[in-house]
Amino acid sequence: MLFFKKSFSAFFVKCNLKKIQYKKILLIFTFLFILVLIFCKPESLINFTDRDLQFFTKSEVEKIGVKVKKNWISIELKELQIEQKEKEITKKERDLENASTKKESEKIKLELEKDKQMIQKDKKDLEERKKNYEKENKLYQIKKEIVEDKGKIDVVFSWGGIMNDMNQRNRYNYEFQFSLRAVYKYLPWVDTIYILINSNTDPPYWIKKDYPSKIKIIDRCTLIENEDHCPTFNSFAVYSIAHKIPGLSNKFILLDDDFFFNQPITRDYMFTPKGVPKVYQKRKKKMTYYKDDPLYGLIKKKKYPRYKYARYSHIPKPLRRDFILKFDEHYPGYAELVQSHLKRYTRLTEDYSMIYFEFFYKKRWIKRLDQVHAKFHQLPMRHERNITMEFEDNYKTLTTQDIITFNCNDNFSKVTKIYKKQLEVLWKFYNKLYREVPDYELPNPQHEKYTEFFPSDL
Structure with a gap:
C-alpha cells in the first residue's frame, strides 16, 4: 500500500x-x-475454517419422500387407467366382430384407432414417469441415508479383475489382495469396504463367499443409468457413480487397488473433526491445458470449473456423498459425460476427477494440504530390466522411514519368464509387509484360469 x-x-x-x-x-x-x-476472492485470501456442513435437513428429506410417494401413486393410477382403456378396446373389438351394418363397423373402427393412439401415448408417458420416479427415488434414498448417517466411514475400491495378458499395463500383480490387507490392518475403524466390479468380472477369488457384510461386492452396472455405458473400464467413470452405492456412509474414501497404507492412521488423517475431507495435493505448480484435450473446450465454454493445480494422483480421496450431490446439481451433465468414456486410456482420465476437488475447494468444503503432510512415497522401480528388482531396498525404506502411504508402479517385464520371477519376488515383498492373513481370505488361494502366472511355491 x-x-x-x-x-x-x-x-x-x-x-x-x-x-x-x-x-x-x-x-x-x-x-x-x-x-x-x-x-x-483470490485463492491466497481463501481461509479454510473447519465447520459443520449440512446440506439436507430431516424435514426437507421427508418432504421429498412425500413427493416421491405421490408420484408413485400417480403412476399406479395411470396404470389402472391404461388397464381400463385396454378392457374397453377389447370390448369394442368384440362389438366390431358383431357389428350388423357397415356404418356401425366403420364408426367402431375409428373409435378403436383413436383409443389405440391414446393408449400408446399414455404408455410412453407412463414409461417416462417411471424413469423419472426411479431417478427421484434413488436420489431420495441417498439423501435419506445421508440424513440418517451415524458418522461412519466406508472405503470404496474399484477393481477391473484379473488381466494377465503380457501386453496389458494393468495386469494383476497381487496389488489388490494386499491393498485390502493394508486397510484391514491399519484402518480398523472403517465400517464397510465396497468393491465395485463389472458384471462380467469374477469377484476377487481369495475372498470367502460366506464372509460377513464387512466386505460388499457391487456390480457397477447397477449404478450406471445409461446401459450403453456399461461395462466400463475407466476407473474415473466409476468414481462418478461411487456415491450411488446403497447404504454407503456419507463420508467415504476412494482407493486405487495399487495404493497401500504402511502404518496405522486415524480418522483425522482423512477428515477434520467436523467431517471436512482433507486432500493432500501433490504440488502447487499450475496445470497447463492442450487444445486437443476434450476437457479444454468444455472448460473454455465455462461448463465446468477449471482446476488450476497438479493432480491428486495415487492418494486416498476422502469424499462426501452430499458434496457430490451438490456438484451434480450445479453440473448435471458431468457424470453422463465421464461415464460415456468406457476405456481408461483416452484423454478423459484423471483430469475429470480433479473438477470435483476444484469445485469443493472454491466452496471451501475441503481442506487442502501439501502432500508432504501425507508422508506419501512412490516406490521407484524399473521392473522391465530388473529380474530381482529393488524390493529389498524398498522394504528397508518402508520399515525404517516415517511413510504412511505408498504406491507400487506396475511396469513389469513383458517377457513371461522374467515376469514369473518378478511375481515371486513381489509376493515375498508384500507378505513381509502384511504377514497377518485376515479372516476373510481363503487359505492358500489359487485361481484356476491363471495358475501359469502365479508362483509355484505359494
Missing part, C-alpha cells in the same frame, strides 16, 4: 492537483481495491 501511495502522490504532483483532490482520488482507488479483494 505504501508503494501505491508514493506512486499516486508522485503522479498527482506532476499533474499539479490540489492536496484535497489528491486525497479524494486516493480514497476512491483504495475503496475500489478493497472491493476487488472482497468480490474476486
Whole structure:
C-alpha cells in the first residue's frame, strides 16, 4: 500500500492537483481495491475454517419422500387407467366382430384407432414417469441415508479383475489382495469396504463367499443409468457413480487397488473433526491445458470449473456423498459425460476427477494440504530390466522411514519368464509387509484360469 501511495502522490504532483483532490482520488482507488479483494476472492485470501456442513435437513428429506410417494401413486393410477382403456378396446373389438351394418363397423373402427393412439401415448408417458420416479427415488434414498448417517466411514475400491495378458499395463500383480490387507490392518475403524466390479468380472477369488457384510461386492452396472455405458473400464467413470452405492456412509474414501497404507492412521488423517475431507495435493505448480484435450473446450465454454493445480494422483480421496450431490446439481451433465468414456486410456482420465476437488475447494468444503503432510512415497522401480528388482531396498525404506502411504508402479517385464520371477519376488515383498492373513481370505488361494502366472511355491 505504501508503494501505491508514493506512486499516486508522485503522479498527482506532476499533474499539479490540489492536496484535497489528491486525497479524494486516493480514497476512491483504495475503496475500489478493497472491493476487488472482497468480490474476486483470490485463492491466497481463501481461509479454510473447519465447520459443520449440512446440506439436507430431516424435514426437507421427508418432504421429498412425500413427493416421491405421490408420484408413485400417480403412476399406479395411470396404470389402472391404461388397464381400463385396454378392457374397453377389447370390448369394442368384440362389438366390431358383431357389428350388423357397415356404418356401425366403420364408426367402431375409428373409435378403436383413436383409443389405440391414446393408449400408446399414455404408455410412453407412463414409461417416462417411471424413469423419472426411479431417478427421484434413488436420489431420495441417498439423501435419506445421508440424513440418517451415524458418522461412519466406508472405503470404496474399484477393481477391473484379473488381466494377465503380457501386453496389458494393468495386469494383476497381487496389488489388490494386499491393498485390502493394508486397510484391514491399519484402518480398523472403517465400517464397510465396497468393491465395485463389472458384471462380467469374477469377484476377487481369495475372498470367502460366506464372509460377513464387512466386505460388499457391487456390480457397477447397477449404478450406471445409461446401459450403453456399461461395462466400463475407466476407473474415473466409476468414481462418478461411487456415491450411488446403497447404504454407503456419507463420508467415504476412494482407493486405487495399487495404493497401500504402511502404518496405522486415524480418522483425522482423512477428515477434520467436523467431517471436512482433507486432500493432500501433490504440488502447487499450475496445470497447463492442450487444445486437443476434450476437457479444454468444455472448460473454455465455462461448463465446468477449471482446476488450476497438479493432480491428486495415487492418494486416498476422502469424499462426501452430499458434496457430490451438490456438484451434480450445479453440473448435471458431468457424470453422463465421464461415464460415456468406457476405456481408461483416452484423454478423459484423471483430469475429470480433479473438477470435483476444484469445485469443493472454491466452496471451501475441503481442506487442502501439501502432500508432504501425507508422508506419501512412490516406490521407484524399473521392473522391465530388473529380474530381482529393488524390493529389498524398498522394504528397508518402508520399515525404517516415517511413510504412511505408498504406491507400487506396475511396469513389469513383458517377457513371461522374467515376469514369473518378478511375481515371486513381489509376493515375498508384500507378505513381509502384511504377514497377518485376515479372516476373510481363503487359505492358500489359487485361481484356476491363471495358475501359469502365479508362483509355484505359494
